Amino acid sequence: MYQAREMRVLGMNVGKILAVVCILIGIVLVGCVSEISTKPDETPESQPVKTQTRGPRGSYENPASIKETVVVRTLSGTFEITVLDCIRGEKAYQVIKASNMFNPDPDQGFEYLLVKVRFKYALGKASQYVSAYCFEAYCDGTGYSPAFVVLPKDMPDFKDVNLIPEGMVEGWIAFIVPQGKDILIAYEYIFEPVCFIKI
Incomplete structure (x- = not known):
């Protein structure tokens, strides 16, 4: 049973x-029987419409100016970035050479650009590391990292620091850039430029 x-x-x-x-x-x-088509629809191609749109101030399309503060909001916090002053060309070369005769000469067609930058950690919760290498000089779509040079004592360099909210650092950054061309200084966050200031 x-x-x-x-x-x-x-x-x-x-x-x-x-x-x-x-x-x-x-x-x-x-x-297995059903089929997914990857062939695009056959529609007549339309011409793209060009419009003149400018991004927010401090963007690539609408860079800020010298002495204009750009506010950058990121996952880490809110930063205020200002280019306070700049020296370029022969005057910058003389400053660099007077500071240390072993500072390298720029290659043919290039010149020194000295930029005084202020970086303020306006709002956030954790510390934020910032250095001169968080900035690049862009010209014709190419980014140039800071040059390794000795600056004069009366032009303190932009220090590598950890900031907490309300902390600020200010100093000079040297670049070697193409001669006589328009330059955009960019602050880079997580290896991507997030704001631009026209020199």
Whole structure:
């Protein structure tokens, strides 16, 4: 009697398992039969409409000016960045060479650019590391990192620091950039430029 009952229970379980397997096989077969088209719709090509839109102040499309503060909001906090002053060309070269005769000469077609930057950690919750290498000088789509030079004592360099909210650092950064070209100084956050200031 127990054997008959066990066989009946076993038979019902096997039936359920077979039903589930059949349903799964059916789903797989239906999935294999369907086709996904990657061919684009055939519609007549339209010409893009060009509009003159300017991004927010401090963006690549609408860079800020010298002595204009740019407010940058990131996941780490809110920063205020200002280029306070700049020296370039022959005057910058004389400053660099007078500071240390071993400072390198720029390559042909390039010149020194000295930029005085203020960085303020306006709002946030944790410390924020900032250095001269958080900035790049962009010209014709190419970024130039800070040059390794010795600056004069009366022009303190931009220090590598950890800031907490309300902390601020200010100093000079030297770049070697193409001669006589428009330059954008960019602050980079997580290796991406997030604000631009035109020199």
